[in-house]
Amino acid sequence: MSDETKSTETVDLWIAGTEESQFAPTDEGAQEISAEESESRLDAQFGRVVEDDYLFDEVVDDGERMIVNMGPQHPSTHGVLRLQLELEGEIIRRSKPIIGYLHTGMEKTAEGLTFSQGTTNVTRMDYLAPLHGELAYCLAVEELMGVEVPPRADAIRILMTELNRVSSHLVALATNGMDIGAVSMMIYGFRERELILDFLEKTTGLRMNHNYIRPGGVAADLHPGWKDDIAVILEEMPIRFAQYDDLLRNNPIWLSRTKGVGVITPEEAIGYAITGPALRATGVDWDLRKAFPYSGIENYEFDVPLGSKGDVYDRYRVRVDEMHESLKIVEQVMDAMPKGDYRVDDRKVTPPPRARIDESMEALIHHFKLFTEGFKVPEGETYVAVESPRGELGCYLVSDGGAMPYRMHTRAPSFANLQALPITMADSLMADTVATIASMDPVMGDVDR
Amino acid sequence: MSWPEFWIVVLRVILTFGLLLVVTILNVWAERKILAKMQSRIGPSRAGPYGILQTLADGMKLFFKESITPRKVELGMYVLAPFLAVIPAFLIFMMVPWGRPFMIGDHEVTLQGADLNVGLLFILAMSSMAVYAVILAGWSSGSTYPLIGGVRATAQAISYEAAMGLAMVAVVMFSATQGDGGTLSLAEIVERQSGTWGDLSPALQPVLQFVPRWNVFPQIVAFVIFFIAIVAETNRAPFDLVEAEQEIVGGFHTEYSGIRFAMFFLAEYINIFSMSAIAATLFLGGWNGPTFDGVLPGFVSAVLPTIYFLAKTYFLVFLFFWLRATLPRLRYDQLMQLGWKRLIPGALGWLIVSTLVISFRQFGPPWS
Numbered sequence: 001m002s003d004e005t006k007s008t009e010t011v012d013l014w015i016a017g018t019e020e021s022q023f024a025p026t027d028e029g030a031q032e033i034s035a036e037e038s039e040s041r042l043d044a045q046f047g048r049v050v051e052d053d054y055l056f057d058e059v060v061d062d063g064e065r066m067i068v069n070m071g072p073q074h075p076s077t078h079g080v081l082r083l084q085l086e087l088e089g090e091i092i093r094r095s096k097p098i099i100g101y102l103h104t105g106m107e108k109t110a111e112g113l114t115f116s117q118g119t120t121n122v123t124r125m126d127y128l129a130p131l132h133g134e135l136a137y138c139l140a141v142e143e144l145m146g147v148e149v150p151p152r153a154d155a156i157r158i159l160m161t162e163l164n165r166v167s168s169h170l171v172a173l174a175t176n177g178m179d180i181g182a183v184s185m186m187i188y189g190f191r192e193r194e195l196i197l198d199f200l201e202k203t204t205g206l207r208m209n210h211n212y213i214r215p216g217g218v219a220a221d222l223h224p225g226w227k228d229d230i231a232v233i234l235e236e237m238p239i240r241f242a243q244y245d246d247l248l249r250n251n252p253i254w255l256s257r258t259k260g261v262g263v264i265t266p267e268e269a270i271g272y273a274i275t276g277p278a279l280r281a282t283g284v285d286w287d288l289r290k291a292f293p294y295s296g297i298e299n300y301e302f303d304v305p306l307g308s309k310g311d312v313y314d315r316y317r318v319r320v321d322e323m324h325e326s327l328k329i330v331e332q333v334m335d336a337m338p339k340g341d342y343r344v345d346d347r348k349v350t351p352p353p354r355a356r357i358d359e360s361m362e363a364l365i366h367h368f369k370l371f372t373e374g375f376k377v378p379e380g381e382t383y384v385a386v387e388s389p390r391g392e393l394g395c396y397l398v399s400d401g402g403a404m405p406y407r408m409h410t411r412a413p414s415f416a417n418l419q420a421l422p423i424t425m426a427d428s429l430m431a432d433t434v435a436t437i438a439s440m441d442p443v444m445g446d447v448d449r
Numbered sequence: 450m451s452w453p454e455f456w457i458v459v460l461r462v463i464l465t466f467g468l469l470l471v472v473t474i475l476n477v478w479a480e481r482k483i484l485a486k487m488q489s490r491i492g493p494s495r496a497g498p499y500g501i502l503q504t505l506a507d508g509m510k511l512f513f514k515e516s517i518t519p520r521k522v523e524l525g526m527y528v529l530a531p532f533l534a535v536i537p538a539f540l541i542f543m544m545v546p547w548g549r550p551f552m553i554g555d556h557e558v559t560l561q562g563a564d565l566n567v568g569l570l571f572i573l574a575m576s577s578m579a580v581y582a583v584i585l586a587g588w589s590s591g592s593t594y595p596l597i598g599g600v601r602a603t604a605q606a607i608s609y610e611a612a613m614g615l616a617m618v619a620v621v622m623f624s625a626t627q628g629d630g631g632t633l634s635l636a637e638i639v640e641r642q643s644g645t646w647g648d649l650s651p652a653l654q655p656v657l658q659f660v661p662r663w664n665v666f667p668q669i670v671a672f673v674i675f676f677i678a679i680v681a682e683t684n685r686a687p688f689d690l691v692e693a694e695q696e697i698v699g700g701f702h703t704e705y706s707g708i709r710f711a712m713f714f715l716a717e718y719i720n721i722f723s724m725s726a727i728a729a730t731l732f733l734g735g736w737n738g739p740t741f742d743g744v745l746p747g748f749v750s751a752v753l754p755t756i757y758f759l760a761k762t763y764f765l766v767f768l769f770f771w772l773r774a775t776l777p778r779l780r781y782d783q784l785m786q787l788g789w790k791r792l793i794p795g796a797l798g799w800l801i802v803s804t805l806v807i808s809f810r811q812f813g814p815p816w817s
Contacts, residue, residue, distance in 0.1 A: 181687065
């Protein structure tokens with residue numbers, strides 16, 4: 001009863017010029033942290049639930065704690081992530097990521113799009129690794145339908161996704177540098193990313209949100225002269241990576257800012273379902289490309305770089321090493337690119353070539369059916385995951401036998417990785433916050449979907 | 450004071466003030482342009498040739514923008530803080546001699562705002578005053594990020610001022626041996642750095658006669674410490690924790706906008722220039738340099754010292770920009786450690802070493 005009257009009192013808005021403000025800030029419901037919380041919630045927020053022994057137990061309790069809102073509008077929260085921090089001077093005692101500012105209901109939207117339209121949707125989730133989202137979705141659709149894609153399509157998929165991994169890691173590197181104050185690294189990372197985006201654009205027509213990988217193959221063959229472009233990338237990138245090492249790896253300030261900061265233990269990483277470079281930095285050898293190979297990636301030789309300490313520095317190193325490995329894969333794919341069709345020759349799944357439509361009545365009908373009602377997918381459900389630059393990007397797909405998914409859910413790596421922020425940041429310095437967030441490399445589109 | 454003398458004082462103050470304003474506007478543009486080059490960008494290119502008027506355009510924009518006053522501020526301090534930042538910044542440069550004195554009729558005109566006999570102390574005092582602006586701005590904004598910025602500023606200023614002062618002491622002591630007794634006047638310190646080291650040792654005379662008599666050569670350690678300290682003192686990368694954009698948004702000036710923000714911005718760039726000018730004056734011989742009197746026209750010889758002064762200062766200013774493009778930011782505790790565990794002991798050690806060397810040279814070793 002008293003609660004009810006309380007909530008009605010606070011709806012009055014503050015009016016300019018009046019003395020006492022009646023304005024109650026909007027709250028995010030259960031997501032907020034407040035000064036007084038129950039013991040069990042405090043445990044969770046301090047990260048006591050999972051065992052961690054690296055926290056320094058320096059007690060500066062003079063009662064001077066303040067709760068700071070970091071974000072959603074903040075230079076280094078990578079989009080619209082909002083963090084609430086309980087600060088004691090410069091030291092963070094509690095923190096909580098608050099999400100949902102970019103929620104656009106894309107999983108729900110997927111239920112209203114046919115299976116062939118669905119790739120336009122998933123590609124917008126993790127906008128730094130759009131091709132991985134498309135790949136996971138298409139693999140799921142193909143598994144439900146039992147379609148085998150031709151070897152060239154597989155090779156093109158691997159080529160494009162591995163290039164995409166490099167471009168995504170370059171952004172991670174750039175923003176990580178930026179957040180620690182190495183402003184030039186920001187520009188350099190994005191500059192090199194352009195090389196790859198130019199390549200992707202030549203083939204797919206777009207720099208981002210490609211909608212290139214489709215159920216049954218890919219949308220178009222690689223552009224003429226693609227081998228020369230890849231050769232340029234393969235030649236240029238290692239030189240640039242060496243320059244990054246000069247700028248960061250051999251820089252004492254960078255080392256002191258990253259080593260021993262934002263440590264995640266292997267137990268915590270597994271307990272919080274962290275995947276991707278953040279998991280491998282803790283020393284856990286888990287890469288879906290090795291564990292559950294997809295699209296024939298098992299045919300190429302590459303190593304899985306591992307860290308040992310699970311700190312910001314290890315995550316940075318793992319990313320840099322992964323870029324080298326991805327380029328190795330790209331080189332192998334380029335040398336062994338099979339000839340043949342770039343999509344499955346099944347007119348129930350892929351549209352006929354443009355030229356055929358003018359000649360064949362049947363082709364025209366196929367085309368019309370595909371783009372009006374789409375193809376039907378047999379009843380069933382499946383879960384397929386690929387190794388995106390951020391970790392395990394999974395697509396859970398349920399079909400009721402119609403032309404649209406009954407349910408589509410994306411297992412987003414950024415979302416799971418964000419969960420670990422409170423335990424990673426507890427009792428660290430404010431400046432380490434940004435380093436830790438950047439090293440987890442969250443993409444808010446991937447988190448909120 | 451006679452009327453001509455009065456007008457000469459007015460003239461030189463206006464000249465110094467004008468120089469500082471012009472140079473600061475150029476500095477902002479130069480930093481953006483140089484950073485852009487280092488980061489393979491273009492930088493300002495629209496306003497005027499090579500975008501040189503960009504700073505003026507930005508300044509005009511800020512001048513006409515609304516200065517928002519948030520509700521929670523402590524109004525008096527909030528309004529006062531920008532002025533507290535700008536005024537010391539201008540006063541510091543008034544101490545710096547930026548050209549060779551010349552004669553108008555029989556009156557000597559020194560190119561310097563004011564030649565105080567306690568010039569260095571005045572500079573130290575003013576640079577401490579400037580910190581008040583940051584602290585008060587942070588505190589009076591009534592917001593969390595500025596408060597954190599203000600607290601950081603306090604700690605940083607205290608730690609680095611000590612190192613800066615100690616480095617200055619070493620120079621002053623050395624400078625005292627170069628002339629007639631000790632001096633804190635910058636004009637005097639510059640005078641004592643004229644000439645070359647040719648008379649130091651007859652054996653090395655052929656080489657040393659080409660080495661200018663700058664304090665940086667015997668006092669290189671003090672110079673390095675002084676330079677690091679002034680980078681920290683002006684809150685520049687890698688010591689820009691006070692306004693670390695990625696951590697605490699804008700730091701102390703988060704809640705400032707319009708012309709009030711512009712004043713903080715102006716003060717920062719004035720400080721970069723005037724601190725570099727002081728370093729050039731103390732260590733790099735100020736306006737000293739070959740003037741070719743009698744060979745070149747008199748006018749050129751009179752202007753050359755100012756050009757030397759600007760060249761030396763800009764070399765140091767360029768170092769500021771270069772540091773910003775290269776280095777990541779230090780963390781708060783690392784900043785404190787660098788200040789208290791490295792710079793201050795280093796400066797103290799150097800002070801002892803240079804005192805011993807100076808006294809040995811003057812009085813001979815104690816065992817003789």
